[in-house]
Amino acid sequence: MAKGELILSNHWKGATLYQVYPLSFADSNGDGWGDLAGVTARLDYIKSLSADAIWLSPIHQSPMKDWGYDSTNWRAIDLRCGNFEDFDDLLCEAHSRDLGIIVDQVYSYTSDDHPWFTASRAADNNQYSDWFVWADAKPDGTPPNNWLSIFGGPAWEWDPRRRQYYMHHFYATMPHLNFHNSDVQAEVLETADFWLSKGVDGFRLDVVNLYFHDAALTDNPVSGSVDSRFPGGFQNQIKDRSRPDNLPFLEKLRGLSEQHGDRLLMAEVTTDDALHLAQIYCAPGRLHTAYVVISDDGLINAAKVAKLLGQWDYDQGWPTWSISNHDLPRALTRCFGAEAPQEAAAVLIAMLIALRGNILIYQGDELGLPQALVPIAQRRDGEGVRFGDYGLQRDGARTPFPWTANQSDLWLPTDAAQKAQAVSQQDGDPTSTLSAARKLLAFRARQSVLRDGGQYVATEGPILKVIRDLDGVKLTAVLNLSSGSVSADKPAGEIAISGGCQIQGQSLHLEPYGYCFTLDAQ
Template identity: 40%
Template sequence: MKASNSGWWRGGVIYQIYPRSYQDSNGDGIGDLPGITRRLDHIAALGADGIWLSPFFKSPMKDFGYDISDYCDVDPMFGTLADFKALVERAHELGLKVMIDQVYSHTSDQHPWFKESRSSRDNPKADWYVWADAKDDGTPPNNWLSIFGGSAWQWDTRRRQYFLHNFLTSQPDLNFHHPEVQQAVLDSVKFWLDFGVDGYRLDVVNFYFHDRQLRDNPGRGMPDGSDPAVSPVNPYAWQWHHHDKSQPENLAFLQRLRALVDQYPDTTMVGEIGDDDGLARVAQYTAAGPDGLPMLHMAYCFDLLGEPHGSTYLHGVFTRFNQIVGSGWPCWAITNHDIPRVATRWGGSNPPAGLLKAAAALQLSLRGTACLYQGDELGLPEADIAFEDLQDPYGIAMWPEFKGRDGCRTPMAWESAAPDLGFGAAGASTAPWLPVAESHRALAADRQRGQAGSVYETYRALLAWRRGVPALIHGEMALLDVHPQVLAFVREHAGERVLCAFNLSDAAVVWTPQASSRSAGTLGAVLADSGMHGAAVSGNSVAFEPWGVLFARLG
């Protein structure tokens, strides 16, 4: 039976926490669940609606929790089930929903399921993972590649077969064609729903199924770097991934998953989609299924997670989104735990505060759900990590052209005067698992709270203000004509029309909505209470300062 759902996530704001780097409560150099609980007040004061926790489950930590060895328990480095229960209860007291990150495409090779599966070809779990014989010459069964480098197939001497791994060799892929695998995954979903979580972030949700025939992927040649999700230095990008992921069978399983989650009130799911055409897959996974419901409540891809960010590029992304996704519900992120921080990615070595504020205003006015990554609210830049300090196996393998993901995973900056920026427990003698970034010291939370015009106070003001503007939460979104500096669109709901316009450049500009933009209208009252500045209205024209932002009523 389907439970009631308030739809809190539609137009909501979700704050992503990377547990290893948020707050260390016991002085071992690693963030943990009690540390997160201690800092929930910060998130509630910011104005977020919920949190997304990256994995905290039992794991050998070869990929820092994205290699799970027990789906239904907490890794001791993060705490206990009782600690997680306390976190959920405190979050709910503060009005925050709790979403957890689950990795179902693969497990750790230390998971009991895989240990049994690899023990023989005829054990009860022999087909729970993707096994295949070698070709006659001993080479892997096809040309599929791992995202982390090399073949996606690893030879196993016990079974004398290859197993599939889309990531590390220690992350074998589950065989979702097996009905018992699907049921085991659904059982773990139910475990946490019964525990009280409010939803899921689904890691690489389009990777669950593979082509049964194991057909080769076609080649695409070296990419030109124009796709933000595809790094030309990684040979994985030289293939069109037609057969190793995004298979049609995935849709039926996601319908089963949605049906289970919908039995619990006010729950939601957001899927991460990594695909040759991410927006097309978002459209597919958020479109209504046979039962009238989308497979996923919402989904995101990587179109805002690359270096391109000018008005022309973004206009193209949103135009295409409107054309192919339609009524599907997106989740927009501009930074996460896998991507260099937006301050550096878009702003370079010395990012202007105006750009960061404009990016915040843009993200928080798009149709969809906004996902903020820890430190976004402080404008933290990417940390520069020396090779000898790297922890990320991806970065170590791809160095030096790709430095991995450690630069966005350094400890959170809480206290500017503390040696470890307030990340560790008082008197802790163990260094944080990654070095703190000295570039973050002047941007620490204690320096920005109460400081008028700081990035933190800008986020806080925007989040508070948008709650009173229904068009920004529920409204449709219509783009105005493309402009080389200004991105503009109209959000409309229940007769309220709000113009959102952003000068995404470091040069001043006078902008007038083109008559051909059917959504444009007479400029009305400027919504100055948004806390954004840098734009002055004269008649039907707007004079923008560099990185200026305008919110205005339309007549």
């Protein structure tokens, strides 16, 4: 199969995506960094999870102050990850296995080491002077407005060379591009065309709602919140993000995608109203999908999940449901607590496969990895170093993927609790979380009702019930999202797949974190 042949173009709805964080996934040459050749060597493992495509977190050239998301060249591959020969090998080998490759595209900002920014911050007028968001200080020397960084503190950094402030949504080392400049937009579209022409199957678009800002630099209004983890929560951040200018640009991106066979465009939306905004961004003629993390703010329960699912209008857009990613604590720990058993990891996968939409598995979800404990002295994420145990704890979700129980550390240490859940320890064990995940994901791949069927969601105490239907076939998932045993009426039909479930007459007895799927062909 040629590297340019599309994998997702005709059946992206209902796809199973697998996120690889390359720096931590597999090290092919022993230099301490995961790389593209390592991913290629593990494609059969990913295929064993019935994945349709791989989302690769950034592989672009970067000083790694934010681990690839701060790029110095969007069209170059970082040497830690390999080179374009390695990338082309990965693309060809993935396509030969009917696996698509979706690459991360980070367009809102660059590294402050980027040549564009070096030129922009120079005092003289040049081609790049207006490529970033610059503003004069107020008369008292303070920043031009009240906008705040997502990681805390002002969204402005003083530059003594240019004698102005520049804007940044995250670290001060990641200056924000000025999308009001038509040359910036043209450069973004040319970069997108570059990667599409390489043969990738689509993009994951980083913080897609942050592209444009209010050109008048108007203050954000006060939100009225009195309890927020970061100061930004005290504002309605409507002037520095989620601007209406975004929509015409997203339509340009979609048009470019369609010129290349309609490659998949998947959005990350970051805002307090992300679910609503994601549906606007995924309206016809814009992006294909946006991913939504279930219970991203902590512990999970049936009512919470049902409420979230009920807020998505499928007539307005198509979701991609996930339970974790590289920016959040591991799903098992976040959703069920530090002492959660492995059965809890399996029910999270069972919940995902039941849902209407695409699903996204982050590397290690299938192993039931708990959140890693990374000592402060060994942390690499600047946010985690700055805020310690009160930060986002992203390092704990980015530790090396445990292929074996005795593998060496990479750029981050491997937690002992994660080594105990290594692939080598679970592979071939029919009772393992990995075995359960493979069976569940393969079941989803075989059932057209799970890709294309309608959806009804209900709760009964701690039980989440998801009913899917298509062409006379009714599939019912009954999921116990609690640490206690529960009983429920057995749905009509035959039991197709289950875990921690026994039939007692016309009832189902679900052990803690048990699940059951029934199929009824009418």
